[in-house]
Amino acid sequence: MFEALSTLALQHRRATFAAWLAFAVLCAVALTHLTSGSDPSLFLPDYTPQAAGFEAACAVIGSGRVLAIGYEANDVLAPDSLRAVAALTSSLRRQTSVSDVTSLTTVIPAASLAAAAPALRDRIASQPDLQGSLLSADRRAGAVFVTLAQDAHGPTVMREAVQAARDAGLRGVQIGGPVAFEDALDRAMRTDLLRVAPLMILALAGLLLAVFRSARAVAGSLAVMGAGLAAAFAPQATLGVPATLAGLIAIPLIAAEGLGCAVHWLWASQRRGLNPADCARAVGSPALWSAATTALAMGSLSFSSFPALRWLGASAALGVMAAWLASATLLPALIAWTARPALRTAALIPAGTPRWRFALWITAGLVAAAAVAGLPSLHVESNLAFALPADSELRQAEAWFEQRLSGLVTVEVIVRAPHAADSPEARATLEALRAAGHTVANRPPGDSSLFHATVRLSERPSAELAAAEREIERIAAAQWPAGSTITVTGLVPLLLGSMSAMLRGLAWNLLSALALIAVAFGIALGSLRGLLVALVPTTLPVLATLGLMAWIGRPVDLVTAAVGCAALGIAADDTVHLLIHHHRRAARGEPLWRAHSAILAEVGPALVLTTAISTLSFAALAVCSLLPLRGFGLWTALALGLALAADLWLLPSLLPTLGSKEAAHADSHALLA
Secondary structure: OHHHHHHHHHHOHHHHHHHHHHHHHHHHHHHOOOOEOOOHHHHOOOOOHHHHHHHHHHHHHOOOOEEEEEEEOOOOOOHHHHHHHHHHHHHHHOOOOEEEEEOHHHHOOOOOHHHHHHHHHHHHHHOOOOEOOOEOOOOOEEEEEEEEOOOOOHHHHHHHHHHHHHHOOOEEEEEEOHHHHHHHHHHHHHHHHHHHHHHHHHHHHHHHHHHHOOHHHHHHHHHHHHHHHHHHHHHHHHOOOOEOOOHHHHHHHHHHHHHHHHHHHHHHHHHOOOOHHHHHHHHHHHHHHHHHHHHHHHHHHHHOOOHHHHHHHHHHHHHHHHHHHHHHHHHHHHOOOOOOOOOOOHHHOOOOOOOOHHHHHHHHHHHHHHHHHHHHHOOEOOOHHHHOOOOOHHHHHHHHHHHHOOOOEEEEEEEEOOOOOOOHHHHHHHHHHHHOOOEEEEOOOOOOOEEEEEEEEOOOOHHHHHHHHHHHHHHHHHHOOOOOEEEEEOHHHHHHHHHHHHHHHHHHHHHHHHHHHHHHHHHHHOOHHHHHHHHHHHHHHHHHHHHHHHHOOOOEOOOHHHHHHHHHHHHHHHHHHHHHHHHHHHHOOOOHHHHHHHHHHHHHHHHHHHHHHHHHHHHHHHHOOOHHHHHHHHHHHHHHHHHHHHHHHHHHHHHHHHOOHHHHHHHHHHHHO
């Protein structure tokens, strides 16, 4: 297929250029509509009982999308301060995207602000619901909580709310809550993209220019990469789906795969001096199978029940195959075939199987055993609040709320029972929750059969939040008689539970990706023994990386959980290149020792270069401000470096097992001679 496409592209260069130019124009138009976002619905599964329960509870608690506006004053109950809060409340209520506003001036009906202050003081003295929620214990800080409509654009409402607070005369304004987190994450993603993309392109272009010493080679390689990235994100932009934090990790993956396909073609043409037809025959099948294994590994995510992962899998698979297609058609039409001196990387490539072959096997076995032993201690951190650095504006605002008022993580307790709103059980529930150290606000829903309380928690790791949620549920259940319908829910607990389920699902996706890659290996190599040999250098680096993360206590978050699938797909590339070349030479009857040395001389330097490109692509994420992206880039780069070492040193020691017992014995002696 590769040879036919390349031949067709070379015969019809103008048509090839015109087709890819039209593709570029269409993608450019579509990409102008691409947006980024952190809509919580993208991280929720299509259906779960918890999600259904939350949707039912929204009739009582609202959308769950809350914006917290904090402010400072000498006395928040002073008439001037209450007047400013009343002005802000009135301004917010006039916005169509706001469904509810809770402030000091909404909880006490009073004819005038002068009458409101004494009424508030009396209520605070009798009911501590407001303290820690709407005002601090020293009355020098207060808060206004804004509930947004389900379809409201959070960043727009937040900017308007901040401006309204300043216009009202409030000082020391702080912004927090789920809506503020959505906006902070969105802005951080855009900043990181603008920071990483130029750095990655310049570094990769410099590396390619240093190796091939040809501007046309660099331009052709970058065109292949650009085609893959455009094909990945243009459909998403056309359908109006925003790019998410998970989707950003497809960028270095597609860049690495696209440039890898281009490098193998360039190496065959410019370094080995092959004509286009011979290039297509030499690299066509390995390039197709290497792209296919990566597309299968990431494409397995397309079957996830989470929209964010589905789009990540579909975008990555589509981008990888588009990059392969561009390397088969666009690149041959762009490059002038000129011979170049060989790259001096021979010292990095072992000439044959090392003498300590059994020592390598023992080392690989020990690494695998240590990794497997550490995997059970690998723990999950699904709280995306820790994606932002500690010195970020939002994290500092959260610290302000926790120090002056209370935490912004809310857990809603809803009980349906006869006369639940004003019952002894309701009062007992509030007292028990406060006795457990929680900040609780009673929210009378206007229905006597409903009891609604909001429990505020400080930001903490997901495991501690889950434990606190279970404690709240246990306390509530202990206060109400049998037959009462008790619901403990909230947007943040729902997201944490969903992301924990998403991370568990990624483990199954990794296994399914491994199964799909194994099938691809079996088809490409036509041998069960070859399949088993190929899986060793492909899976061992991924296993070692995950094991190291477990041993040093590095938690797995939403982004770093994709290290396995990404590294597995790319690690398979070098393995399939080497083994397909071995398969071809074995079919011609060449001795293993001679074939192995020739293959390393032909494609070994290209494998080193493609791994350097892949490692550099992912390592560029180290400059990101978002901690999960930074961790994903560094851990994937480590896995790819280990994969190259396994292909160059471990794989040759396994090659004698591919032949008959007598041939393997003879080849082992020849390689060691």
